[in-house]
Amino acid sequence: MRVLGVDPGLRLTGYGCLDVPEARPDEPRIVEAGVFRLEQRARAVEDEGEKGSSVASVSARLVELDRDFRDALVRLEPELVAVESLFAHYKHPATAIVMGHARGVLLLAIRQAGCRLVELKPNEVKKSITGHGHATKAQMQGAVQGVFGLAEPPSPPDIADALAIALCAARRAAFSEG
Numbered sequence: 001m002r003v004l005g006v007d008p009g010l011r012l013t014g015y016g017c018l019d020v021p022e023a024r025p026d027e028p029r030i031v032e033a034g035v036f037r038l039e040q041r042a043r044a045v046e047d048e049g050e051k052g053s054s055v056a057s058v059s060a061r062l063v064e065l066d067r068d069f070r071d072a073l074v075r076l077e078p079e080l081v082a083v084e085s086l087f088a089h090y091k092h093p094a095t096a097i098v099m100g101h102a103r104g105v106l107l108l109a110i111r112q113a114g115c116r117l118v119e120l121k122p123n124e125v126k127k128s129i130t131g132h133g134h135a136t137k138a139q140m141q142g143a144v145q146g147v148f149g150l151a152e153p154p155s156p157p158d159i160a161d162a163l164a165i166a167l168c169a170a171r172r173a174a175f176s177e178g
Contacts, residue, residue: 004078005166008102014158025174036068073113082169085119128168
């Protein structure tokens, strides 16, 4: 099974794609992982005449995210796509609103591509990978490094989060099907 994990964001959206052999679900292999860097291209759009408008900045980033993510869906051909569900921190409530925009673009593209979708809570992913639902970014990076036998922790942390999301979804799918 091919699983794509996505850690949504409007500056960086992490993604990680795994091949999970049906006969050996405990041996997932990384197909591709990275981030969609939206900041530079959004600034270029702003420089073309939409200066000073945060609405233009958000809309430019959403267009770029949509294009990049749809390209990844076509290239990677996942059977299952896992996206981190929305959460809000009481100190930064506006972040949840902005993240909702990015998630909306991603969820629409997933549905239109006909992929199976699963949404996972951040603490569920963290607990699945590290054993602790409130793991730090560094702990997540270290855990993902260990699981996949990587020479270095994935960086930026959005990549580790996306791989962890994909791994958690793959484990959940294997458990529910097995």
